[in-house]
Amino acid sequence: MTTLFIKNMVCNRCIMVVQNEFDKLGLDVKNIKLGEVVLNNGLTDEEKNKLKEVLIPLGFELIDDKKSRIIEKMKNIIIDLVHYQDNEINTNLSEVLSSEMRHDYNYLSNLFSEVEGTTIEKYFIAQKIEKVKELLVYDELSLSEIAFRLNYSSVGYLSNQFKKITGLSPSHFKKICEDRRKPLDEV
Known part of the structure; x- marks a missing residue:
């Protein structure tokens, strides 16, 4: 094999x-x-x-190379956790990565920062914000349901983090996306 x-x-x-x-x-x-x-x-x-x-x-x-494989595997674990697991794992990210990667989290964190030029936490947050955007555009869940699904402690915390990353509030982002979309009969 x-x-x-x-x-x-x-x-x-x-x-x-x-x-x-x-x-x-x-x-x-x-x-x-x-x-x-x-x-x-x-x-x-x-x-x-x-x-x-x-x-x-x-x-x-x-x-x-080994370092790149480790980084890519960490990214894939985070992507899977955020986008496909609905963040159902209730342990923290460092425990998940350490367990899945079978390495000390400090080693993983330092390696990730060295190679990617950003922290694991910032990458994780960026993935979560992308998932929030996706869920806002789908318009099937309320912001509080999105916050719950992505393990945010509150809607306020999610909103603050979203605005810090995107420069927009979740409601403003949603409005912009709605304004750009045409009804199917107008396409």
Whole structure:
């Protein structure tokens, strides 16, 4: 078995696209998830080069160095936690990352900051704000339901953090998005 690490796989559609490319190349995939593909067999240098050729135009790339693999895995854990788990885990982020990565959080935090130029916490907050934007645009949940779903302690805290990051209040952001959208019969 061979495990490959792939940068920029951030959603289920990414998984489908990458799976499709592996299938086209005739590579025997055992398992695929965000940022990681496990093959039943090894790769020849020729297969690896061909894989790089098809992934790069799609916005993906193979990760060869250990630090980059660790960073990408942390990002994928955070993305999965925020966007696909509805933040149901009630432990804090440092515990989740330490447990999943099997490394001390201080090591992970320092590595992330060194390589990415920002903190894990800021990355986590940025992901949460992107999820808030998505949920505001869908207009299916109230702000208090969004705050609860994303484990904010209060609507006020969510609103303050949203404004600090985006420069807009959640209600102003929602209004701007509504003003830009046309009804289907006007498209």
